[in-house]
Amino acid sequence: MFSSPAPPSGLLEKVFQHIDLHQDEFVQTLKEWVAVESDSVQPVPRLRQEILKMMDMAADKLQRLGASVDFVDMGTQQFPDDQSLPIPPIILAELGNDPKKPTVCFYGHLDVQPANKEDGWLSDPYTLTEVDGKLYGRGATDNKGPVLAWINAVSTFRALEQDLPVNVKFIIEGMEEAGSVALEEVVRREKHRFFSSVDYIVISDNLWISRKKPALTYGTRGNSYFTVEVKCRDQDFHSGTFGGILNEPMADLVALLGSLVDSSGHILIPGIYDKVAPVTEEEKKMYAAIDLDLREYQNSTQVKKFLFDTKEEILMHLWRYPSLSIHGIEGAFDEPGAKTVIPGRVIGKFSIRLVPHMNASVVEKQVKQHLEDIFSKRNSSNQMAVSMVLGIHPWIANIKDNQYLAAKRAIRNVFGTEPDMIRDGSTIPIAKIFQDIIQKSVMMLPLGAVDDGEHSQNEKINRWNYIEGSKLFAAFFLEMAKLH
Amino acid sequence: MFSSPAPPSGLLEKVFQHIDLHQDEFVQTLKEWVAVESDSVQPVPRLRQEILKMMDMAADKLQRLGASVDFVDMGTQQFPDDQSLPIPPIILAELGNDPKKPTVCFYGHLDVQPANKEDGWLSDPYTLTEVDGKLYGRGATDNKGPVLAWINAVSTFRALEQDLPVNVKFIIEGMEEAGSVALEEVVRREKHRFFSSVDYIVISDNLWISRKKPALTYGTRGNSYFTVEVKCRDQDFHSGTFGGILNEPMADLVALLGSLVDSSGHILIPGIYDKVAPVTEEEKKMYAAIDLDLREYQNSTQVKKFLFDTKEEILMHLWRYPSLSIHGIEGAFDEPGAKTVIPGRVIGKFSIRLVPHMNASVVEKQVKQHLEDIFSKRNSSNQMAVSMVLGIHPWIANIKDNQYLAAKRAIRNVFGTEPDMIRDGSTIPIAKIFQDIIQKSVMMLPLGAVDDGEHSQNEKINRWNYIEGSKLFAAFFLEMAKLH
Numbered sequence: 001m002f003s004s005p006a007p008p009s010g011l012l013e014k015v016f017q018h019i020d021l022h023q024d025e026f027v028q029t030l031k032e033w034v035a036v037e038s039d040s041v042q043p044v045p046r047l048r049q050e051i052l053k054m055m056d057m058a059a060d061k062l063q064r065l066g067a068s069v070d071f072v073d074m075g076t077q078q079f080p081d082d083q084s085l086p087i088p089p090i091i092l093a094e095l096g097n098d099p100k101k102p103t104v105c106f107y108g109h110l111d112v113q114p115a116n117k118e119d120g121w122l123s124d125p126y127t128l129t130e131v132d133g134k135l136y137g138r139g140a141t142d143n144k145g146p147v148l149a150w151i152n153a154v155s156t157f158r159a160l161e162q163d164l165p166v167n168v169k170f171i172i173e174g175m176e177e178a179g180s181v182a183l184e185e186v187v188r189r190e191k192h193r194f195f196s197s198v199d200y201i202v203i204s205d206n207l208w209i210s211r212k213k214p215a216l217t218y219g220t221r222g223n224s225y226f227t228v229e230v231k232c233r234d235q236d237f238h239s240g241t242f243g244g245i246l247n248e249p250m251a252d253l254v255a256l257l258g259s260l261v262d263s264s265g266h267i268l269i270p271g272i273y274d275k276v277a278p279v280t281e282e283e284k285k286m287y288a289a290i291d292l293d294l295r296e297y298q299n300s301t302q303v304k305k306f307l308f309d310t311k312e313e314i315l316m317h318l319w320r321y322p323s324l325s326i327h328g329i330e331g332a333f334d335e336p337g338a339k340t341v342i343p344g345r346v347i348g349k350f351s352i353r354l355v356p357h358m359n360a361s362v363v364e365k366q367v368k369q370h371l372e373d374i375f376s377k378r379n380s381s382n383q384m385a386v387s388m389v390l391g392i393h394p395w396i397a398n399i400k401d402n403q404y405l406a407a408k409r410a411i412r413n414v415f416g417t418e419p420d421m422i423r424d425g426s427t428i429p430i431a432k433i434f435q436d437i438i439q440k441s442v443m444m445l446p447l448g449a450v451d452d453g454e455h456s457q458n459e460k461i462n463r464w465n466y467i468e469g470s471k472l473f474a475a476f477f478l479e480m481a482k483l484h
Numbered sequence: 485m486f487s488s489p490a491p492p493s494g495l496l497e498k499v500f501q502h503i504d505l506h507q508d509e510f511v512q513t514l515k516e517w518v519a520v521e522s523d524s525v526q527p528v529p530r531l532r533q534e535i536l537k538m539m540d541m542a543a544d545k546l547q548r549l550g551a552s553v554d555f556v557d558m559g560t561q562q563f564p565d566d567q568s569l570p571i572p573p574i575i576l577a578e579l580g581n582d583p584k585k586p587t588v589c590f591y592g593h594l595d596v597q598p599a600n601k602e603d604g605w606l607s608d609p610y611t612l613t614e615v616d617g618k619l620y621g622r623g624a625t626d627n628k629g630p631v632l633a634w635i636n637a638v639s640t641f642r643a644l645e646q647d648l649p650v651n652v653k654f655i656i657e658g659m660e661e662a663g664s665v666a667l668e669e670v671v672r673r674e675k676h677r678f679f680s681s682v683d684y685i686v687i688s689d690n691l692w693i694s695r696k697k698p699a700l701t702y703g704t705r706g707n708s709y710f711t712v713e714v715k716c717r718d719q720d721f722h723s724g725t726f727g728g729i730l731n732e733p734m735a736d737l738v739a740l741l742g743s744l745v746d747s748s749g750h751i752l753i754p755g756i757y758d759k760v761a762p763v764t765e766e767e768k769k770m771y772a773a774i775d776l777d778l779r780e781y782q783n784s785t786q787v788k789k790f791l792f793d794t795k796e797e798i799l800m801h802l803w804r805y806p807s808l809s810i811h812g813i814e815g816a817f818d819e820p821g822a823k824t825v826i827p828g829r830v831i832g833k834f835s836i837r838l839v840p841h842m843n844a845s846v847v848e849k850q851v852k853q854h855l856e857d858i859f860s861k862r863n864s865s866n867q868m869a870v871s872m873v874l875g876i877h878p879w880i881a882n883i884k885d886n887q888y889l890a891a892k893r894a895i896r897n898v899f900g901t902e903p904d905m906i907r908d909g910s911t912i913p914i915a916k917i918f919q920d921i922i923q924k925s926v927m928m929l930p931l932g933a934v935d936d937g938e939h940s941q942n943e944k945i946n947r948w949n950y951i952e953g954s955k956l957f958a959a960f961f962l963e964m965a966k967l968h
Contacts, residue, residue: 221724225822233786240705240910243837244749244807245790245798251745251810258742261735263862265728302717305865306729314729323728325826326735328817333833335814338709338873340835340910342809349817351824353727378747381789389822426724426824 011162012413015474018156023467026152027135030466031128033057033110033144034137040111040178043077043085051088051174054110058172059091061151065158067093067170070194074182088174090186092194095154096167102484103167104403104477105198107430108147108205109176112139113455120457134460141461142454146204146447147172149466153473165481169198176205180429187437200403200441200480201434204469207448209422210291214411214472216404217444218397219319219423220431222354224363225390228256228371229347231383237342247380249346250332256384257348259374261324265307265317267352269324269370275357276322283320286421287312319423322358326350351390353425360391392427401441406479413475414468447472495646496897499958502640507951510636511619514950515612517541517594517628518621524595524662527561527569535572535658538594542656543575545635549642551577551654554678558666572658574670576678579638580651586968587651588887588961589682591914592631592689593660596623597939604941618944625945626938630688630931631656633950637957649965653682660689664913671921684887684925684964685918688953691932693906694775698895698956700888701928702881703803703907704915706838708847709874712740712855713831715867721826731864733830734816740868741832743858745808749791749801751836753808753854759841760806767804770905771796803907806842810834835874837909844875876911885925890963897963898956931956 019026038054039047059069074087088111097103115125115138123129128137135145150170157164171194175181187195208215230249237246261267292311308314317323330347333339352363368386375384397404399421411419424444434442447469453459503510522538523531543553558571572595581587599609599622607613612621619629634654641648655678659665671679692699714733721730745751776795792798801807814831817823836847852870859868881888883905895903908928918926931953937943 223724223824225824227822232788235786238910239807239809239811239835240707240837240908241802242785243809243909244801244805245792246749246787247747247789247791248809250741250812251747254738254741254810255747257734257738263731263735263739263864265730301726302719303730304716305731307731308729317728318725321728323723325723325727325732325824326738326816327723327823327825328734328827329813330818330820332810332812332818333814334812334816334818338711338833338835339811340707340709340809341811343812349822351723351822353724380747424724425727426722 012475012478014160015156016471018160019152019467019470019474023463026148026467026470027128027130027463030135030140030145030148033148034128034139035126037126038111038139038174039114040175041114043079043083045085048085048088051111052086055088055091055172055174058110058147059093062091062093062170065095065151065155067095069093072186074186077181087182090183091170091172092190093170093172094168096164097197098167101165101167102199102480103169103197104200104202104480105169105171105195106150107171107201107203107434108150109143109173110147111174111177112142113177115457115459122458130463133463135463135466136458136460138459140459141207141448141452142459143176143205145461145466146469149447149469150204150473152470153477156470156474157477165477167197169194176430184433184437187433191437195438198438198440200443201438202403203430203442203444204447205430206424206428206444206446207450207452207454208446209420209450211449211451213291213417213420214415215420215422215446216407216411217422217424217446218399218404219356220395220428221319221423221425222358222360222392222394223351223390223427224354224360224388225349225351226367227347227349227387227389228253229345229385230256231345233344236344239340239342242342246342247382248342249382250343252375252378252380252382252384253329253346253348255378256371256374257326257350259370260326260350265323267322267324269366271366272322272352272363275359275362277320277356279316279320284312287315289418290315290420290422318425320355322355323353324350354392354394356394356396358394360388360393364388364391392432395431395435395442397442402483403441403443403480406476406483407443407445409479410472410475414472445476496959496962498644499640500955502644503636503951503954503958507947510632510951510954511612511614511947514619514624514629514632517632518612518623519610521610522595522623522658523598524659525598527563527567529569532569532572535595536570539572539575539656539658542594542631543577546575546577546654549579549635549639551579553577556670558670561665571666574667575654575656576674577654577656578652580648581681582651585649585651586683586886586964587653587681588684588686588964589653589655589679590634591655591685591687591918592634593627593657594631595658595661596626597661606942614947617947619947619950620942620944622943624943625691625932625936626943627660627689629945629950630953633931633953634688634957636954637961640954640958641961649961651681653678660914668917668921671917675921679922682922682924684927685922686887687914687926687928688931689914690908690912690928690930691934691936691938692930693904693934695933695935697775697901697904698899699904699906699930700891700895701906701908701930702883702888703840704879704912705803705909706842706844706876706878707835707874707911708838708844708872709833709835710851711831711833711871711873712737713829713869714740715829717828720828723824723826726826730826731866732826733866734827736859736862736864736866736868737813737830737832739862740855740858741810741834743854744810744834749807751806751808753850755850756806756836756847759843759846761804761840763800763804768796771799773902774799774904774906802909804839806839807837808834838876838878840878840880842878844872844877848872848875876916879915879919879926881926886967887925887927887964890967891927891929891960893963894956894959897959898952929960
């Protein structure tokens, strides 16, 4: 698919050879890690013990590499039924503290989504099974494989008795799939200690947009989530005894919700596009270069027709333009059947995905003003209340940052291609937490292919992605050192 | 409040005197009947036995008056948990079969809604308790009091050794509050037997619109209930990963629902008002005469402002104009919280209350055409499907029918006033069943006052309503005989 990479020279060549030679050992370790049912979603004592075991295995592995490892105890998690379960400790580990080297911190998680053979797995989800170069198993791509690839990169330098080109730190948690309980607290608490020397943060917890072509993720959309309540009275009415004489809250609400976006997806709130960054020529080129098979994308999503016909338009509308979605209505009749109710009080819910350089507080004002205008034109006797219940700013990295340049060079060295420069249409909480608290450059450097099936049955990571990914991280260390 | 009625002469005077003299006995019988916890709503063996006991007491009472009584066994009712309970038999009774007299059939029910002292009753719900002329007890007004008033009228003629002016039939059930299980089947089965000689059907199972002024009910609105489904695909989407490139089903649906009715309550479906009967001068007078205290109505309903300011407009829009209510949406996000979902398939629900001379099938065509027009203008790639899941025609009686004329005269004789001529904005299943199957004149002749609180705590019937109601039925028999 790609041109062959230029032959590596010197140390890099040795590193690649070592990784190729030891790839079966690396797969074997992944097999041992996948065998641990570290499911954090189901709050069951047995599974929580499995996560603790998993964290111990990882700590042990890091210590053998010479890392100093700190277990941050996060206490227990209380459930409404009075049950309490231990929160797995968060691992903070470091290798090297040479002030002349850059310090790169890797984030990963070792807990997994639930998986049962009966759900449609073709092999036991906790027995890593290789078929045609694909390594099937729960957690293989999300996120045990990438965590191990980073460790493999470090261990290769150790095995070759080479100095690590960068100082490496690890923050590894065991509750990501359960909402990263306690992670933010640790990051906040360690801001001026563990994180004080960190220059760059690398996350490898998402996927490429392609099956074959590597990617670098440099932005996520933000989100502003709104509720709009229309109230006549607290109780509902019977449509036989009141239908015809009321300003019905549902009629007001559908008019309000219907005023937000037109059938081409264009948001109708005045001023909403004012701060959206204009598309640059450089950006256009990045979008054009992205490897996306539209037909395959359409088939896999089971959508008959999208609003746009080209790859560039579709990706830009997912990543760099705002979008408005109406999620639903609380308080109306939502069950099967035919109930003749006039809901007395209803709450519409919608959200706007934010992009650079939109600002959540400005959007809040625009939305409120717009809805008030529409509502006042209706001359309804009901009461309306609009509220922004969530306002998350978009995240965008500077792709001229050293770590992006280093990652691009490393990708060229390993894969012989430029990466797809991608964003994510949704907010990724982990990236947000690091960005907001540590305020250092965050980069998402995925290893998994688009068809890895994270969270679903038959999750896998390709052997190729896992092994080349280990090389990629090693090459990244070397490039970072060069750029420093 | 009203002018005194003209002094009754001859037989009517004797009837009134008898009823006045024996009113404590009548109240005592009502007390015995209210004491039976004939709750049909809770499917509990003990309560079902209470209903059976209640039906036995009524049959015994009717037999003592000389009626021939038939118990129609309706078998058992099966519940999902494999429980089965007996369905109380339906009483079919008759007194007299003189072909020269008109035959009036009275419908009533002896089951009640659940009631517990703890729910906020000021007295034991199953102990009829008189306070300031109000007889408090579950079933006092709904419907034991009115059934007994009819029996009191019959028994008065018997006690005075007077021939009954009309042939009287009774159909009395014990499952009305549980949806009249089996009633329709009995009516259908007995159409050519028990009901073959019936000329008029009287129901006394609703309330006046006033506290003091009697009423006659001559119509109910029908209803056409619609679902409109908009589908992109069966599964939902995440608004982060799909927001911006889809025709979102919710955006289509709120546009469709928003096209149905304007903020003044006017229905926007072309042609929908074409068949609505024009208001006549006679009708205007009837509406003007109705006793409704707007301020009190507003307070009791807790509605800040109605769409109309006058009594006439409000009542006409509840009774004789169609109305459109949007009930809710199935398939969207309907819970508390902030879920960022794009529902893949949503079903909007709304209904139009039908009035003479609208036709449900015509309305169905109009609604479908309208929604198709709106949807096609959106040029959406989603699929839309509209369905009328319920189509009930409006019911209107001819108020020039003999029984309406007789009832008006009887009301003048007893209360010294013209009745409020009222309708009901909702469909009343009992009236519909008789109307559709027997196809004889149906009249609703309520005895209870607007504040009787049927179905709620502290249900009551005023002693005055109960006793004057017994007189009213007796006077009605006499007037029917005169008009025949």
